[in-house]
Amino acid sequence: MKNRGKLTVTAGVLVAVHLLAVIAGFIAPYNYETQDREHPYARPARIHLTDCEGKFHLRPFVYATSPRDGTVNDYQEDCSRPEPITLFISGENYLLAGLVPTNLHLFGLRAEGRVYLLGTDGFGRDEFSRILYGAQISLFAGLLAAALALSLGMLVGTVAGAFGGWVDESAMRLAEIFIAVPWFYLLLAVRSVLPLHVSPLSAFIMVVAVIGLLNWGQPARLVRGVVLSGRERNFIQAAEGFGAKRLYLLKRHLLPMSFSVALTQMAVLVPRFILAEVLLSFLGLGIGEPFPSWGNMMAAAQQYYVLSSYWWMILPALAPIPVFLAYHALADVLQEKLQSTI
């Protein structure tokens, strides 16, 4: 019972996070590439309820900011220009979930000014919006890569387990070779043979493909183990005795048996692959500008002056934490479930 509650909570969190990424355009007040050259490296906005005279307002508001004289990238609030935050406001055009063209945003300012919840980067782009859009890339890169690695692993694992003999032997040796290389080095090595400067879409496909294709070894081993132990089960031997063909056995019994293992493995792999995409993009080998990924957003934070003066540039690094925690919790719950069914 306790287990089921935990499963619901973690699954709920994950669904919510992914939904948030899908409707990023609605939540984000600005587009990921909209620049505000007047406000590079602006601090996260101060949301006020009381104005400069100490009067209380029910509607939260921000003050318009202007550069402070004699400083670089430092801004002061202008007490004479309060700008109330408005919900469901029309702003820049975007495609909701990549399909529906609209200009409705969850919140924003009616006036000329802009509200930067988490500050801006060096081009004056809203970090909050970019983190949301970045989730689209980072989360789904991890998910797709895990799906790819798992389907490949399941294919190899079931075939190896079901056929045995030299097929099994050679498949497992190959898997061992893939596992024997420290994963990040292998990832970089493969990335090194692919073109460096490519369009963002092909970069995305490339990152997903590389991560997915390199990591089939571990799931293949696990699935093979399940299939091997499954072949010893009575009902499968009975089916074999009745003259069931190998392919039929594979499709009807062995593959479904490995689903629960595969699902658990998925919960383990997705966060790892999200991190892989983040790291690749961070190093400049993944998705490139102007598209935001949690990784390439942090590339700027490598510079000492950014890190020492503009602390909010490190915020994209915090974005994966809730996702990782939810996936880890999910993996734990699934693992427990798996052990209790065996």
Place this chain on the structure above:
Amino acid sequence: MIGYLLRRIGHGLFLLLGVSLLVFLLMQAAPGDFFSTATLSERMSQETVHALRAQYGLDQPLPVRYVRWLTSALHGEFGYSFSYNMPASALLLPRARNTLLLTVPSLLISWLIAVPLGVFAAWRRVGWIDRLYSGGTSALLGMHDLLLALLALMLALHTGVFPTGGMSSFSASGTLLTDWKDLLWHMALPVSVLVAGSVAPILRHVRSSMIEVLDSRYIRAAEGHGLGPLTVLFRHALPAAANPLISLFGLSTALLLGGSLLVEVVMSWPGLGPMVLEAILGRDMFLVVGAVMLSTVFLICGNFLADLLLYVFDPRIRLDA
């Protein structure tokens, strides 16, 4: 004993050969090579580029190149770096030493922290200690090396207590003692980042495999005979729980090597990581291959060490061997 060891070594060599073939094939699948950009240059004639390719043997068929590279690797050279114009090993080995300087202490420290803590958490597996423990490990699991490295860098920048990167200061030179102190001072942050990034999964495994053992009857019996908790935990329970943990030792080497690559880049530690990155951007393929091979060697060594430990600690393996 010797048979078992030989078999493990043979397996390691097979893996190395396989990895080398894999990586080499991969590199050959790449469109273009180091001299591709040179063909676009007006100042270099086609003949010069051809001559350069011939000089480095890039015009030979694939099997010839592989065998040549293999012999060069066996001579300890790992091919030739185009951009540095020297044998790859001369570049890689000092870098590899620096990488080991980070990973080996991190590996030792994280295990030294994780084993006693995990045993303790398994012993007190209910109540606030357990809650503290599971909260702490979850939080650490959610963190990633990149965040930890950036935070450490921020700490260094804001406090000034630790160096912001590199391996040695200009000022430190002279006696052996001050050099060592300087090195340790530079190692402190990257090693802490690596330890923080790798300790949580080890802790969890230690705890869960200890709990499995602590539930068994002979532990109850030992307790019933009046043995103290330390004796029960470390003399009787830990060796029985050691088997899966020792296998994890090899795996944790792999994770640390990957993490170290990133930490080296962020904290500008002159290890393999920054060099690989540079080699990738410059299409210096033998350097990439060499770095991958070296990291694989480290990993295989880690696994071999785990096999050795397993042989020492687990009598079942000794019977099989």
